Structures are given as structure tokens and as C-alpha cells.
Amino acid sequence: MLETARWSRGGFIAVCVAILLIAATLRIDGLGAQSFWNDEGNSAVQAARPLGEMIDHAARDIHPPGYYLLLGAWRALMGDSEVALRSLSVFASVLTVAVAMVLTMRLYGWIAALCAGVFIALNTFSIYYAQEARMYAVLALWVALAFWALSEFMVRASWRWAVVLALVNVAGLYTQYAYPLFMAAQGVVALIWLLRPQRGATFPTRALLIYIGANVFTLVCFAPWLPTALRQITMWPNTAVPTPPAEAFSAIMRVLIFGLVPTLSASAIALILMLFGMLIVARRPTWASALPSLWVLVPVGAFVLLNLYQPDDLKLLLPAQVGVAIWIGRGIWTLWTGGALSVRAGLRALTMPNRTPDSDRRLRFVLQILRVTAVFSLLWMVVTLQEGIAPLRTDAEYARADYRGIAAEISAHAQNDDAVILDAPNQAEVFRYYFTRADVPIYPLPEGLGGDDEATRLSVERVIATHTRLYVVFWGERERDPRRVVEKTLDERAFELGDVWYGDVRLARYAVPVALPIAVPSGARFGDAITLIDSALNATTFNAGEVLQAELRWVTDTLLETRYKVFLQVLDANGVLVAQRDSEPGGGLALTTTWTPEGIVPDRHALALDLPAGEYTLIIGMYPLERASARLTVNDDGDYLLLTPIVIR
Numbered sequence: 001m002l003e004t005a006r007w008s009r010g011g012f013i014a015v016c017v018a019i020l021l022i023a024a025t026l027r028i029d030g031l032g033a034q035s036f037w038n039d040e041g042n043s044a045v046q047a048a049r050p051l052g053e054m055i056d057h058a059a060r061d062i063h064p065p066g067y068y069l070l071l072g073a074w075r076a077l078m079g080d081s082e083v084a085l086r087s088l089s090v091f092a093s094v095l096t097v098a099v100a101m102v103l104t105m106r107l108y109g110w111i112a113a114l115c116a117g118v119f120i121a122l123n124t125f126s127i128y129y130a131q132e133a134r135m136y137a138v139l140a141l142w143v144a145l146a147f148w149a150l151s152e153f154m155v156r157a158s159w160r161w162a163v164v165l166a167l168v169n170v171a172g173l174y175t176q177y178a179y180p181l182f183m184a185a186q187g188v189v190a191l192i193w194l195l196r197p198q199r200g201a202t203f204p205t206r207a208l209l210i211y212i213g214a215n216v217f218t219l220v221c222f223a224p225w226l227p228t229a230l231r232q233i234t235m236w237p238n239t240a241v242p243t244p245p246a247e248a249f250s251a252i253m254r255v256l257i258f259g260l261v262p263t264l265s266a267s268a269i270a271l272i273l274m275l276f277g278m279l280i281v282a283r284r285p286t287w288a289s290a291l292p293s294l295w296v297l298v299p300v301g302a303f304v305l306l307n308l309y310q311p312d313d314l315k316l317l318l319p320a321q322v323g324v325a326i327w328i329g330r331g332i333w334t335l336w337t338g339g340a341l342s343v344r345a346g347l348r349a350l351t352m353p354n355r356t357p358d359s360d361r362r363l364r365f366v367l368q369i370l371r372v373t374a375v376f377s378l379l380w381m382v383v384t385l386q387e388g389i390a391p392l393r394t395d396a397e398y399a400r401a402d403y404r405g406i407a408a409e410i411s412a413h414a415q416n417d418d419a420v421i422l423d424a425p426n427q428a429e430v431f432r433y434y435f436t437r438a439d440v441p442i443y444p445l446p447e448g449l450g451g452d453d454e455a456t457r458l459s460v461e462r463v464i465a466t467h468t469r470l471y472v473v474f475w476g477e478r479e480r481d482p483r484r485v486v487e488k489t490l491d492e493r494a495f496e497l498g499d500v501w502y503g504d505v506r507l508a509r510y511a512v513p514v515a516l517p518i519a520v521p522s523g524a525r526f527g528d529a530i531t532l533i534d535s536a537l538n539a540t541t542f543n544a545g546e547v548l549q550a551e552l553r554w555v556t557d558t559l560l561e562t563r564y565k566v567f568l569q570v571l572d573a574n575g576v577l578v579a580q581r582d583s584e585p586g587g588g589l590a591l592t593t594t595w596t597p598e599g600i601v602p603d604r605h606a607l608a609l610d611l612p613a614g615e616y617t618l619i620i621g622m623y624p625l626e627r628a629s630a631r632l633t634v635n636d637d638g639d640y641l642l643l644t645p646i647v648i649r
Contacts, residue, residue: 012110016101016117023097023121027090027130030393032083035404037503038475040133041430044085047071059228062236066174067135082133089137093130096141096322097121103148104326106155107288108333115329115378116322122385124259124392125314125321132400135175136315142172143182143319147295150186154193154287157207166214170221177233178316181299188294193287248309252300255314256324260398261388270328273377277331292330295323328381335374338367401475401503403427407434409500409507410471414440419467421445421460423487424480427473427505441467445486453485460489469547470494470510491587495549495606498581511547511606514538524641526622527632529557530564530592532641533600535620541647542609548646552603552620554585556595563625564592564632568605570646571617578616581607584625611648618643 036044042061046054046068054072058065071088078084097120105113120126129136146168153161169186172179190211194204222229243251254262257270280289299320303309308316392398410420416439422428425444432442443463446456463470470490477484490496490510499508516536524532533553542548550568563584570579584591585603595601621640623631631639 012105012114015114016098019101019114019117019121020094020097023117024090024094026121026127026389027093031086031090031131032081034131034400035402036082036133036430036433037400037403038427038430038505040082040085040400041403041433042426043068043071043133043135044080044433045429047075047085048080059232062232063135063176064174064225064229066171067138067176070138071133085133086131089130089132089134092137092141093126096126096137096144099141099144099148100322100326103144103151104329106148107151107284107291108330109337111336111374112326112329112333115332115381116326118378118382119325119328119385120322122259122382122389123321123325124261124385124388125255125318126259127389128260128392128398129315129318134315136318139172139176139179139316140319140322142168142175142179143295144322146172146182146186147189147291147323150189151288151291153207153211154190154285157204157210159210162210162214166217166221169215169218173218173222174225176316177229178299181302182295182319184302185294185298188298189287189291192290192294193285196286242307243309245304248304249300251311252303252309252314252317252320253324256296256300256317256321257328258384259388259392261391261395263384263387269377269380273328273331273335273381274324275331276334277327277329279334292323292327296320296327332374332378335370335377338370396503399503401505403430403502403505404434406473406502406505406507407431410440411435411437414471415468416440417468419443419463419470421463421470421472421486421490423472423474424476426480427475431473446481453483456481456485457489460486461493464490464493464512468512469497470512472508472510474506474508475504487587488589491589491604495547495604496583496587497547497606497608509608511549511608513604514549516549516551518644520644522641525635526641529560530622530632531555531557532620535643537644540644541649543649544613545608545610548607548609548618550605550607550618550643552605554595554601554603555599556592556597556601558597560592560595562592564622565625565628566603566605567621567623568607568643569619569621569640570607570609570611571619573615575617578611579607579609581605582628609646609648613648616646616648618646 046057049057049068049072051069051072054068055065058068071085074088075085078087097117100120101113101117104116126137126140129140146165149161149165149168152158153165169179169183172182194208254267257267274293278289278293280286300317303317414420414437418440420431420435420440420442422431422442422444423446425447428442428444435442443459445459445463446452447459472486472490474487477487481487490508494510494512497509497511499506501507516538518537518540520535520537522532522534526532531554533555535550535552538547538549552566565582565584567580567582569577569581572578583605585601587604590601590603619640620643621631621634623629633639634641
């Protein structure tokens, strides 16, 4: 090794253990604090299925069955709680840190190994997916093990390491369909090994045959699943929005280097370290110098060129974060040792043309500057990475969808004649993990992968016709219900009571329509162009907890350039606001900017009257979407219209 400072074996192991403890602590902390989100619920259900059903369901999914098989065995040992199921990812992530340090130690020495371990341990991208009951942390482990086995094979040309490589690659292929991107990187590294053997070495014919045999074995083992994999990959909907390659590459590399949480630190330092990490070093094979950068650039480049980039799918590149950590760690090692041939040759040419004592001092001075730079760069990376850890825990942007909270809310308030609609249907697994009430039926819609809008509309209408209130969980509509048939049918046929966001999942409540016998004529003028023709109510006297339903009919004199919200408010006898409902017309589907002159716009609203008995007043009004304080004047007299008195018994 080129390091001038050396540690004892015990000291190195002690620091490695400390890094692993830090990694484990960061990944265990708050492991069960958040609810399972949609895909984790799918993992929980898959892991509980019998083997045959597990494989059958995986054949209809976009993920192969390997992770589910592993999670099923883990579940049998650990249980099926959130912490138990997520702990497999924690274990895989911490083990990945260990594998990365061992691999880096073998290739570059202890400085690079410790740096790589720290950079993986503190990276919020790695931490986040280590706390998720999905296959991405396991995928990263298989990739790290594969590169370790590959490097050992290229050093020893041992068939034993070739077998290890083949078996790990089989496990990787059965874990995630993104794994071939990293096998391609293995192939490029192996090609460099073949074309650029170490000085004095002959062409490794025997090793080449063993390597080919290992890959043939891998493909044979995966062949039974290959038709299913090709069908799923080619037929699964691709909702990625095309992103310019340079922009996609920049976004991916930022996450791989700095983690999920944006930082204000200068990325130029990391890029410089990566440049040093690519330099060819004396007495080291070319393939070893290229391995970390190829580990990253081959899969990331393919990901970008195949137009697979979208923020939600960055997790497929989690293994590349390990490669980046080793890459940057190697850059710090190169600075510390002064071991890059190009750097050393340049220093010798500039400072030691005649090998004088002064030139030796100048060389030592330059090497000390490089070491100071290495230490500064390491500290800068550590500070930058740790800055993201606290926001990862506290910032709502990084919180998973709270299905636990959604299920608790519905369980607490749903009545026997209520129902739940899940839009899209692949929420059923996670929702049923938390929702245990058997008396409230659940309707996953659209059925299957969606696409039959008429069948979906009829299904929603049947649900409306057989229940009193509906709880609707909206998530993933872009993929399963892109034309929003479920929501549009509900807004046309029912009355929305309100909605609440739980992370990126929306829980909306609807009241099933009843007769609206109370006609309230109007003709009131809102602003300069909008007229309320009339309205209809289901009643003016209610029992506490019942729902007021109102249908308003609007008309405009001219095209409107501003989006307005309509508010219904209930005031008590003292004029104090006690209930309200604000929304754009038609539940957001009849925006005022789409109104045409003289066209009548029906607009449904509902209010849950969870109020004490007494006399109240119902008022309505309008205001611009972003300016609630700028209400439209009504009949040039005030900023609301008194619609009717109501009584709650």
C-alpha cells in the first residue's frame, strides 16, 4: 500500500466497528415511527403469502420474487410488525457498509475504506431506503457483494470466487429488474481487466473461460423467469416525463453524492475528489482504478439514455451510491498518498529535475498540502452529509404516506352503511394492513390495471347507490386512473365533504346524494360577471352530525381569467364561524376559468353539521384562489350572501 501512515489491524477494525455502529444507529432510529406506505404494504402482504401464491403474484408485478421470498423467511423469524419487516433492510444496509469497506480496503487501503464507509453510513439516500420494507437496500447489498467477488476473481482467477459472483448475480436478478444495469458495469470492468492486464502478465485465457462460465450459469438460473421479466418490463406503463439528459444526470449524481436532502455546500469539491478518484495509480491494475467510476457511470448513463429517470425511481440506483462513496473515498486516498502517476510524474518534473535537497523539500511540502486538502475534503463531506440527517427525520417532505393515520381516522368515524374506495387499487394491501373493521366494505378502483373508463364509472355509481357516506383514498391515479374517472364520477354524483392530505395521499369524504326539495331562488351578483341563479338544499333542519347538501347553479357574462373558490359557512347566533367548506366549483373539476358565457354551471357542496343544537345561518361567497381575503362583493353590498337560516336539533 502507498499510505505512509499505518495503523494496527486492531485499530483499523475498531474504527470500522464504530462506523458500522453509527450506520446501524442512524438506520434503527425512528424505524417504526412512520406508517408503511403503499409499496411497503405490498411487501407485508407478499411476505405472508404461501410460496406458490407469492411467486404467482410477483409474476403480475413489476418486481421479481427474490426479495419477497427473503422477506417471508425474515418474517418467520422476526414477526410482521413495521419494525420487524423493515429490519431486513436495516441489516442489508449495514452489511453493505461492511462489504464496501472490505472491498475498498482490498483495492486501495484503509484510508479509502474508512472514507467510503463513512460516506455510505451518513448518506440520507442510503438511510431512507434502509428504513423501508422494500428491496432496494437488499439490491445494494447484492451489487456490493458482486463487485467484491468480481475484484477477488480478477486478482486470483479462482473458480470459487467465480461461483460466488454467479450466485450473487442470480440473487440480484431475482431481486430487482434494475440489476442488469450493474451487471453491465461488471462487464465493462472485466473487459478492461482482459484488455489491460497488469505489467508482465499474459492474457488470462483460463480466467476468461471461468468468467464466461459464471455468467452463463447466471443466465441459466434466471432463464425460467426471463419471459415473465421481459413481459413485465415491456408492458408496464411508463409514466416518466422526458427530462433533458444533462438535467437528469445532474439530479441523479446530486442524490448519489449528497443524499436526498438538498444542501448548500459547493459540489465542486466532490467533483474534484471524483476526478482524483479516477486517476491511475502506480502498481495498481487499471481495472481497479476504473472500478468505482464504472460502477456508477454505466448504470446511471443507461438509466438516463433509456429515459427511465423520474424522482420516484431514483431508488433503483441506490447501489450506485455505494460506488460513489468508494469513488470519492479513493479520491481522498489519492490526495493523501500522492500516489496518482500523473500527479507524481508532474511533481517530479516540476520539483525534482536534478534531485537536489531543495527539490525533495519542495516535494514534501506539496505532498503535505495534498494531505491537508484530503483531510479538509473528508471533513467537508462529513459535515455536508450529516446536515441532511435531521431534516430527513423532521421535514414533512420526506415523510411517508400515513396510511396508519388514514385507517385510524376512518375506523373512528365510519358508520355501518359507509364504504371505502381506494383509487388506485394497489393501495389495498397497505390499507388492509391497518384497517381491520370488517363491517365497512372496501372497493379498490379501477379494477386491475385500469383502462376501462366506462366500467370504472359504473362501479363508482354502484357504490354510490348502496352507501350513505364514502371515504375515498386517492393515490397513484396518474398510473391507474389517469383520466380521473373515479374522482369525476364522485364529484358529479355525490357531495364532497372535505379532504385531508396524509403525506402524498389524500383522504376525501363524500356524502351520497339525497333529494334536494328546498329551492332557494337568488339572482345575486358576485363581482362584475358571476351570477348565482339559484340553489337547492336537502333540508333546513338537521340532527347533529347530519350532512347539509347544496347544489348551486352559476352563470357568467364573460370569460373569466381568474380561478375562484366558493365557500359555504355556518355562523352561530353571534355571527361566529363554526363550520365551513371551501372548494373550487365542481370539486375542482369546473374551474371558473373554463366557464363559458351564458352556460349554466352546476356546483355541489356539502357540510357535515357536527354542531350543538341551536339556530344558525348559512352563507356563501367567492374569492380568488390564492387570496382568501379578497372576497367578491355580492350585489355591491357586503362580501357574502345569506342563503338561509338552519336549525340543528
